[in-house]
Amino acid sequence: MSVFPYLVAGWICVIGLYGIVTSKHLIHLALCLTVTQSSTYVLLLAVGYVQGGGPPIFKGVKLGTTAVDPVVQSLTLTDIVVSVTVLALILALALDVHDELDTMDPDRIAELQG
Amino acid sequence: MTRRIRVAIFLPALGLFGVLLAWALVGIPDFGHYRGPYGYLLNRVALPERHMTNVVTSVVFDYRGFDTMGEEFILFAAVLGVVLLLRQGGREQPDELNDSVGSDGVRIGGVLAVGACVLVSLWLIAYGFVTPGGGFQGGAALASSVVLVFLVSSHKAWSGVASDHALDPFDGVGAGGYVVIGLGALIGGLPFLTNVLGPGVPGTLWSGGSAAFVNWSAGMEVAAANLILFTEFIDEYVVPLAAGDTAG
Amino acid sequence: MLVASLEPLQYSIFILVAIAATAVVLTRDVQRQIVVNGFYGILLVILFVVFAAPDVALSMLAVSTVGYPLVVLIAIAKGRAK
Numbered sequence: 388m389s390v391f392p393y394l395v396a397g398w399i400c401v402i403g404l405y406g407i408v409t410s411k412h413l414i415h416l417a418l419c420l421t422v423t424q425s426s427t428y429v430l431l432l433a434v435g436y437v438q439g440g441g442p443p444i445f446k447g448v449k450l451g452t453t454a455v456d457p458v459v460q461s462l463t464l465t466d467i468v469v470s471v472t473v474l475a476l477i478l479a480l481a482l483d484v485h486d487e488l489d490t491m492d493p494d495r496i497a498e499l500q501g
Numbered sequence: 502m503t504r505r506i507r508v509a510i511f512l513p514a515l516g517l518f519g520v521l522l523a524w525a526l527v528g529i530p531d532f533g534h535y536r537g538p539y540g541y542l543l544n545r546v547a548l549p550e551r552h553m554t555n556v557v558t559s560v561v562f563d564y565r566g567f568d569t570m571g572e573e574f575i576l577f578a579a580v581l582g583v584v585l586l587l588r589q590g591g592r593e594q595p596d597e598l599n600d601s602v603g604s605d606g607v608r609i610g611g612v613l614a615v616g617a618c619v620l621v622s623l624w625l626i627a628y629g630f631v632t633p634g635g636g637f638q639g640g641a642a643l644a645s646s647v648v649l650v651f652l653v654s655s656h657k658a659w660s661g662v663a664s665d666h667a668l669d670p671f672d673g674v675g676a677g678g679y680v681v682i683g684l685g686a687l688i689g690g691l692p693f694l695t696n697v698l699g700p701g702v703p704g705t706l707w708s709g710g711s712a713a714f715v716n717w718s719a720g721m722e723v724a725a726a727n728l729i730l731f732t733e734f735i736d737e738y739v740v741p742l743a744a745g746d747t748a749g
Numbered sequence: 750m751l752v753a754s755l756e757p758l759q760y761s762i763f764i765l766v767a768i769a770a771t772a773v774v775l776t777r778d779v780q781r782q783i784v785v786n787g788f789y790g791i792l793l794v795i796l797f798v799v800f801a802a803p804d805v806a807l808s809m810l811a812v813s814t815v816g817y818p819l820v821v822l823i824a825i826a827k828g829r830a831k
Contacts, residue, residue, distance in 0.1 A: 389531045389532060390526045390529065390531065390532065391532065391760070391763065392532045392759075392763055393522075393525075393526055393529060393532070394526070395763045395764075395766065395767045397518075397522045398767050398770070398771075399766070399767065399770040400518075401515065401518065402770055402771050402774050403770070403774060404511065404515075405511070405774060406773075406774035406775075408504075408507045408508055408511040409504065409507075409508070411777065412777070412779055414779045414821060414824055414825060414828065415777060415779050415782060417821075418773060418779075418782055418783070418786055418821065419773070419774050421786075421817070422770050422773050422774055422789070425770070425789075425793060426770075428793070428797075428805070428809075429766065429793075429796070432796075432797065432800045432802055432805065433532060433800070434529075434535070435535055435540060436532065436533055436535060436800055436801070437533060437534075437535045437540075438532075438533030438534065439533075440801055441801055442633070442801040442802065442803050442804075443540070443543075443544050443555075443556040443557055443801075444554060444555045444556065444557070444632065444633060444803070445544075445547075445548050445554045445556070446554040446555070446631055446632055446704060450545070450548050450549070451545065454540075454544045454556075454801070455535070455540065455800065455801045455802065456535055456537075456539070456540025456541075457540060457543055457544065457547075457556040457557045457559075457560050458539050458540055458543065458560055458565075459540075460557045460560075460802045460804055460805050461557050461558075461560040461561040461565060461569075461804075463802070463805045464557070464561070464635075464637055464638065464802075464804050464805045464807075464808040465561060465569060465572045465637050465808075466572070467805065467808045467809050467812055468576070468637045468638070468640070468641050468723055468808050468811075468812060469572055469575050469576050469579070470812070471641070471727065471730070471812050471816035471817065471820065472575075472576050472579035472580055472583070472726060472727070472730055473575070473579050474817065474820060474821075475579070475580075475583050475730050475734065475820045476579045476582045476583050476586075478820060478821065478824040479582070479583045479586040479587055479733075480586065481824065481828075482586075482587075482737075482824060482827055482828065483586055485827075485828050491828055494503055494504055497503070555804070557802075557804045558804070625807070633803035633804045633806075633807055634804070634807060635804065637808055638804065638807040638808040638811055641808060641811035641812055641816065642807075642811040644815075644816075645811055645814065645815035645816065648815055648819060727816065730820070731819060731820075734819065734820055734823040734824075735819075735823065737823065737827060738823040738826055738827060
């Protein structure tokens, strides 16, 4: 296994950025941004994983059983919930641009504004 | 900025990223060999110290409660931004919007599903300190289950459940309640957000102590914030369409 | 042994997540993209379960089933309306 999970996290980050750079549609761009964001979830959870460890919940499990790191999980879960509202804010801005300039293409925005 | 310029900036940045990643991978511990110490420490002390069996929720609402407050305000600010952008000018209400779902089976099954999902969401929030769950997941699930009303019945039924006037106070109370609970400890001469009522009885609804109230206020804030968001978006979608229908 | 039998599962879910992320980015039509994004969300949920993170899996589940599709679909519909 060694570093394979970290490579996957890096790949997700890069492919998301690639999508952002080459995007022709603001909604597509926003979704690519969420892909890049999800790479941080994969990275954080990969860092906190303990091989053979159970979830850090000790209900019906003896205290001291091998468990994974709870700190990275708490960071990740709050961010996932917040990411919807942030995505909605980005989309609202995109809709505002569409109302003004009647286009969702990031390249044409620059043209139309002159 | 055209696509060509963006790619021209992206490629060197990608190269730099690759070098940094390779450098990091040389020093990082192998997957599955977490070095700690915080995770190991918290897994040992959370149950004896705070009497909470779900260590993740104890980190979210107790050990790192201050951090979560910041996270909550990101949520609050983002929703505020969406409302400011989309709620511009008074939007007229559609008078006759005939979008109700025709199938009785879908409606009856859907309404039952709403009830079941709301119940599960409330359970997720309530037992967050015992089993997987908590204010954030439960709040998001609660908002998702209420949206089912729109999907299985009609916009009219939905606007009866989720109106701005009803939701805005919940959002404010949820966000403000978190701070007030934190300040309550300050008044007693303790650090901000100290678990005054804890520790509770492990494995029960009362295992969180006063962090349970923080949990509920976070749940309220997340659910209300998501519902406000959905209302704004659904209204944005439905209302201009209704105007087009009457004209056509 | 449980640990040994987990390895292939871990490998395959990592590969699937990487492929799905690539698919989300390469799907240029937004209406199709949000469907692919749904698959990606479910794969992430499975990945989080494999990581022994039920709390994170729950929050991803709540968000990726309703939150993302609803908001994005309405934005797409709104963008086409005018």
